[in-house]
Amino acid sequence: MVEAGAPKVSVVVPAYNSGRHIEKLVSSLLRQSLTAGEFEAVFVDDGSTDDTAERLDRLAATHEHIRVLHIENSGWPSRPRNVGIEHARGEYVFFADDDDWFADQALERLHDCAKTYDADVVIGKMAGHGRGVPRELFRKNRFDATLSNAPLIDSLTCHKLFRRSFLLEHGLRFPEGGKRRLEDHSFVVRAYFKSRRTCVLSDYTCYHHAQRGDSRNVTAALMEPSSYFASVRDALDVVDANTEPGPLRDRLHRRWLRNEMTNRLRGKRMLEAPEDWVEQVALEVQKIIQDRFAPGVAAGLPPLQRAVAYLAGQGRVADLRRLARWEAGVAGHSRIDDLRPSEHAVAVTVAAELRSGGQPIGFRSDDERDVLVLPVDEIDAEILDATQQVRKARLDLVARRRETGDEIFLPVTFETERVGDQAAGEIIHLVHRATTTIDFRSLNGGRTRGSWLIKARITNAGWTEDSPLPLIFVCRADGARPRIRDERKVWNRLRSAVGRRVRR
Template sequence: MTASTNVPKVSVVVPAYNSGPHIERLIASLLRQSLQPGEFEAVFVDDGSTDSTGARLDELAAAHPHIRVVHIENSGWPSRPRNVGVANARGEYVFFSDDDDWFGDEALERLYAYAVENDADIVIGKMAGHGRSVPRELFRRDRPDATLDNAPLIDSLTAHKLFRRSFLEEHEIRFVEEKRRLEDHLFVVRAFLLSKRTSVLSNYVCYHHIRREDAGNVTAQGLDPAGYYANLRDVLDVVDAHTEPGPLRDKLHRRWLRNEMVSRLRGKRFLREPADWVEQVALECGKIVRERFAPGVTAGLPPLQRAITALTAADDVAGLRELAEWEAGVRVQARVDDHRVDGTVLTVDVTAHLASGDQPVALTASDGRYQIVLPVDLDPEILDVTARRAMARLDVVARRKEGGEECFLPVEFRVEDEPLQGAGQGRVHLVHHATATVDFATLNSGRTEGTWLLKARLTENGWTEDARLPLTFRCAADGAAPVRVVPAAKKKPALHRRVRNRLRRVANRLLGR
């Protein structure tokens, strides 16, 4: 499409309610877009704001012809504003944005070009999380033809994506307007299942997703377990309506078991919620595990999640608490063995392992088979990690402090068994070694100006945990050689102050004070 057809390439749809100053970052990012104003539009839907949001948006629209505002009565939920936005959109593609998130400067241009290049119904642009998680594995690389079978698309169920508008119209894909949980899931899962081509753009951070400190969280204060898991069953119904029993359905079901059920019943997250509420969650999850999931769903989980699922299916809340108390202490212990800078190329050697408290996470090793050692009594098959051992890996991740972009560095890694002294015969733990080599001339597509923090990311038997590495580098400009930032040493007291303090201590001892 061209500007002369009077049809924008992209319509950005934004529900807004009492946004206040939080909307300004989004507005600024839209006004900075490399896609020309005649080639995209922003449709803000003011959901009956009672503050100055409506007036601010009217002022914005008056100054910028490619920005429009629709005012509606308050619905109290983003679904109706999004549907109203789509009904008013004129673009070839539609992108759903939240009012407090923001775009990379070239996001819309890159997303649209990638959509046209791949004739995609859906394009998912790389996201940076600010106080919230984003699907990191999905963005390891560009994926021109991603499917639910060949890529972790199911890990990306928020609506912040580019959708071909005619695709949404053809299949009458809309958000359910009643107040309910997981409304994004219903919309996005159906779209994934009907899309002829879905593409993932990973070489540029298109969307910055933020969790505001004043935003409410889905916790015991805001989530009714019975209602929430009834809504989850509705999403499973959509999956079942479009798939046959078998590996793909099991893989999709596994996403909700892992993210919406097991994740709420493990470690610190379990322990910080009221005991009666957690018990309600566990009992609701147990019903779904028993009633809706085929054996292959649980079988495809890592061992820790299999253990939690088994305890949940048995309504063993006491066992879940015991396991959570142990897991709450699990963390990555990592060290930098060496690092070298040669021009713009950085090489880092890292060693890491998992520990709970001050003890490594242990495995029993016998006749070539491994079992994880957990503080609960479960079927040995649930604890078997033999197949999972080959999936363990140590990554090194660079995060740009200024923008929040994260990049996996190219690594060579290996895993070794190390005997645990004094832990009984046959007990070992896994020790991971990685060498990461990256050229800062090409890292983040050459956009490297700023400060880069390094993290070790360890994936092992159901955990994916980060540990900050004691290395920070700064690039003075894009593509410049990285220079290590050395923490400033603490200033020592001046000589006369040290002498004075020592004399005072000696005098106090002599005087018995």
């Protein structure tokens, strides 16, 4: 039962030396479409040493639905969040960070979704600002999502709506005791397994997840490998306690192998890290691969990540660096093949491919398999088998609103062309083509006011790379006819002007 007069939602915010960075969150809370009597914000000041406590106290003094709790410094968000759970009065709890912010209707839409579908957990669409967010999860609404039928495992941050009685019933709390990296993971994975219904709300961007420009988020510092991967093992323990050996467990384990392990030993991310730190990470990854993962975990990765996992499992750090130097040059390249505007719509055809160092990513034929070509020797063709990924390769076109960071997958028809004479033993590469018609009366539910940029998003063989297109669509009002800015023409005019100046 819900307490009479209780708020619909409690927003719990851990705060530590937030300073002016908290203002964007505060402003977004004060703009919510839920009334002040329908939600509360509970800020838990974790012993700040700057003016954060005073800022929050002044805020609470002028807004009855904002409360501030002051605790001794714990050094990490877990303790403040747990304190927030105990003091929250809302039917639902949302955990927000002090440097993120909400869209204006976020809390109302999340709560409506939770009530409509009687959900224990609701995940609202996120926009990333210097941070990654799960893209595939938000491709569509999902009103009965599970770890078996949806990519929930891609979303392990706690920035979600939870039924408070659900948290209390199952004793769901964040791990405390010092700086516990990945404190979200064990909490969220437990919630997914316990939840009677989980919903994903993808047709409205609810939450904006930001990386502070001064990199002073409490979790932004370089992690200590041994304790970090101890937290990975804790999350794996939760999965193991709730699954049997087999395809589901392998798929869930694969999320940590991909995100927390192989992705740290790839490309620019590896090359920019201190060498001794990379050695420690590689050793911890090797231990977990050998101790915890069944063969099916790495086998389900795309070929590039399989190669990284193989090299890490063998302790071949020098080869990992060689591969990282090559991968650092991988990027998406795209061009506009056709552009046809009409009254309120625009049809666009785009061609795109992946390249490294100016050369297309290549594949060679091996017993009717497409084998990824990499600049590292002594990796079995079976590990580099990209046949399934080549068949599933796709080109998405994504509209991104410049002002807010909202991203919308556009409906496309696409095809893939194999370039090169495979029968003659040539290395082939793939060129993808996609066509979409953007109707600005219905894009983003008709909420189109602003400037929209179009990106080509290429997914193949372990990469997902964005390539911005030189098009900007400007709508002066929701649903209005767009004004098209073709940056190719701007660039051509600029190039001509520079050429004339040089000739003079």
